[in-house]
Structure formats: C-alpha cells, structure tokens
Amino acid sequence: MNPEHLELLVTRVMPYGKYKGRLIADLPGHYLNWFASQGFPPGEIGRLLALMHEIDHNGLKSLIEPLRKR
Template sequence: MEIKPDKRKLLELAHYKMPFGKHKDWYLVDLPVAYLVWFKQKGFPTGKLGEYLETTLDIKSNGLEPIIRKLQKEFPK
C-alpha cells in the first residue's frame, strides 16, 4: 500500500504558525521537540492546530524536517 501525502495540507503545515503562548508566531517546524512531546502528553488541541502539532512531532521524530523547510523555501507564502 502506497501512502500519498495531501500536498495542500503539507504546504499549509509548512507555513502554519503557533497562534499562542511562549512560541507564538513560530513556524510549527521550529517548535522544540520537548514542547511537542509535552502537548502529546497533555493532549493536543482539537482541530487543525492539534492535527498539525501531532504531524509536526511525527515529522521531527523521523528526521523529515528538511522536507518542510524545502516546501517553505520553494513555495513561499
């Protein structure tokens, strides 16, 4: 079975910024892993933000950050 990522969502995630807190206005890919793990332990927020935080943790945990950084560079907002 082949997994095909949703290109539109990946582009949106690449440009999505944290809307609140200590890391407000940081791109999600720039958030510290410890912060993302803390969210996982406490429970990700509902909705798009929670989905993107969880996906960002998966991306960072698997060393796939260069993909997001490439998208940011090649498809500026």
C-alpha cells in the first residue's frame, strides 16, 4: 500500500455521480460495493475507489484517520 495513495483518499473528491464532491474516504460502503460489482472506472479515480473499497471492506479505515488531521 502506497502512502501517497492513502493521502489521496482524504484529499480527492468524487468527480461525478450521486456523491459528487464528497471525499473518496467518505464514500459509503454500499456505493463502493456497487462499483466493485459493476467494475471500477479506468484511471486514477478507479484505482482510488478500489483501494477505498478494500480498506472499507476489511475494516481498515483507521489507517487513513491520522491523515485527515494534517
């Protein structure tokens, strides 16, 4: 897991869809699960959504909490 990618989760916002404007780290689990079942979009946003899905699915949100305080 790349530390820079974790940092992006708390700085990048969702560029489209129902949760447009919300931080990737703040997307609800059901939304991330939907992407996982339908396929993640290409590019950086897809990689970040996939990473956030793994973090959320495995109960590892505590990994990104310290990054929010920066």
